[in-house]
Amino acid sequence: MEKHNASKSKKPALVERRYLVTFILITSLFALWGFANDITNPMVAAFQTVMNLSATKASMVQFAFYGGYATMAIPAALFIRRYSYKKAIMLGLTLYAIGAFMFIPAAAFEEFSYFCLSLYILTFGLAFLETTANPFILSLGSKETATRRLNLAQSFNPMGSLCGMAVASFIVLPDLLSDVRNAAGEIIFPTLSATEQAAIRVHDLAVIRDPYVGLGLIVVVMCVIIALTKMPVTVNGETKGNSKETLRRLWGNVEYREGVISQMFYVAAQIMVWTFIIQYADNLGINKAVAQRYNILAMVMFLCCRFIGTYLMKYIRPGRLLGTFGIGAIICTCGTIFIEGVAGLWCLVAISAFMSIMFPSIYGIALDRVDERDTSLGAAFLVMAIVGGALMPPLQGSIIDLGRVAWLPAVNASFVLPLICFVIVAIYGFRSARLRARS
Numbered sequence: 001m002e003k004h005n006a007s008k009s010k011k012p013a014l015v016e017r018r019y020l021v022t023f024i025l026i027t028s029l030f031a032l033w034g035f036a037n038d039i040t041n042p043m044v045a046a047f048q049t050v051m052n053l054s055a056t057k058a059s060m061v062q063f064a065f066y067g068g069y070a071t072m073a074i075p076a077a078l079f080i081r082r083y084s085y086k087k088a089i090m091l092g093l094t095l096y097a098i099g100a101f102m103f104i105p106a107a108a109f110e111e112f113s114y115f116c117l118s119l120y121i122l123t124f125g126l127a128f129l130e131t132t133a134n135p136f137i138l139s140l141g142s143k144e145t146a147t148r149r150l151n152l153a154q155s156f157n158p159m160g161s162l163c164g165m166a167v168a169s170f171i172v173l174p175d176l177l178s179d180v181r182n183a184a185g186e187i188i189f190p191t192l193s194a195t196e197q198a199a200i201r202v203h204d205l206a207v208i209r210d211p212y213v214g215l216g217l218i219v220v221v222m223c224v225i226i227a228l229t230k231m232p233v234t235v236n237g238e239t240k241g242n243s244k245e246t247l248r249r250l251w252g253n254v255e256y257r258e259g260v261i262s263q264m265f266y267v268a269a270q271i272m273v274w275t276f277i278i279q280y281a282d283n284l285g286i287n288k289a290v291a292q293r294y295n296i297l298a299m300v301m302f303l304c305c306r307f308i309g310t311y312l313m314k315y316i317r318p319g320r321l322l323g324t325f326g327i328g329a330i331i332c333t334c335g336t337i338f339i340e341g342v343a344g345l346w347c348l349v350a351i352s353a354f355m356s357i358m359f360p361s362i363y364g365i366a367l368d369r370v371d372e373r374d375t376s377l378g379a380a381f382l383v384m385a386i387v388g389g390a391l392m393p394p395l396q397g398s399i400i401d402l403g404r405v406a407w408l409p410a411v412n413a414s415f416v417l418p419l420i421c422f423v424i425v426a427i428y429g430f431r432s433a434r435l436r437a438r439s
Helices: 004-008 017-040 043-050 060-082 087-099 102-111 112-139 141-153 156-174 194-228 243-251 254-275 275-284 287-313 317-339 342-355 358-368 372-401 416-438
Strands: none
Touching: 017 043, 017 060, 017 087, 017 112, 017 141, 017 156, 017 194, 043 060, 043 156, 043 254, 043 275, 043 287, 060 087, 060 112, 060 372, 087 102, 087 112, 087 194, 102 112, 102 194, 112 141, 112 194, 112 358, 112 372, 141 156, 141 254, 141 287, 141 358, 156 194, 156 287, 243 254, 243 372, 254 275, 254 287, 254 342, 254 358, 254 372, 254 416, 275 287, 275 342, 287 317, 287 342, 317 342, 317 358, 317 416, 342 358, 358 372, 358 416, 372 416
């Protein structure tokens, strides 16, 4: 009897041994799309200079990048329902590689729109990977440990992000001739002759192109490894059901419905914080390469706090922890807006510590009570919510282009948009905790 009671009280494993190899391989994909995300963020500032663009137009890089998620998330879910996780992953990696290799003709033609198209195709692949990998990780074990398991897997996403940031900071940005400054800290590129600018543009676009081509080769290798590895055909019990019924059930789930909205605002905030940290530093006279190091520091804080947050979830409910971290992000964002100078920049860096658990926590909470038949389509809408990262950055860029807003530099004032987003995330976290307490 005692042995029986002990076995009943034993907590389920975070990752069951039979799924360990699959878990490791799928978790590695989180690093792959993290690299793509965070080598792309500083490219907004790079394109702005080398292509002589406004902040608004340069931020179309993010519109193309995150617009790909919005376009392909639902088709990815329907593909999963018809075929399998493994086939969806392989298709995602193929699209990822194609988009990366398209940087070769984009650099040759020196067309900003071609770079945007390359990123758009690349994120078709990322949409497939995220729509597949997140619910796949959730399903590899007990539902009781699902949100913690996803937070653990998502912890490897910032590791890939750090690699992307490091490549941008130490290889790409320092080698950009268009960012060379005079003794006063002013960029000299606009003052050069058309011939000199053309030569520099050829050089700099090749510098931007090369990391993506290298990334494409790594993705091809990963695709071969996945193809040769045996994986569960399905582990979530999902069946090919009626899509209308699935949509009705998802819409009727309050936590899920509000989770999709919250995810959209969270991703918008994340992309704005990480994209415009360079412009914020630039307003203080800091060049792009040095400014990107602040972004790396922000990502280190993000990574460390992701592990801390995953540990805290053993003792604090995910919704309550999400709401608390949301309040922390609100306070830091207020500092970013109203404190001018380096202190405001440090507040901007500190926001990342509080963003650390937001994406996987919203994702896990939203899907926790979704019917198993609806998992892939439910995941697709949460991935589609990444479109927030496409819509908000151009709006923030248009505010930055104003120069000043009231008594504040426009770049400071522009962070009112992430502030609104974090308020919505905090409300969702506390509402979720209250709903769980009632039930």
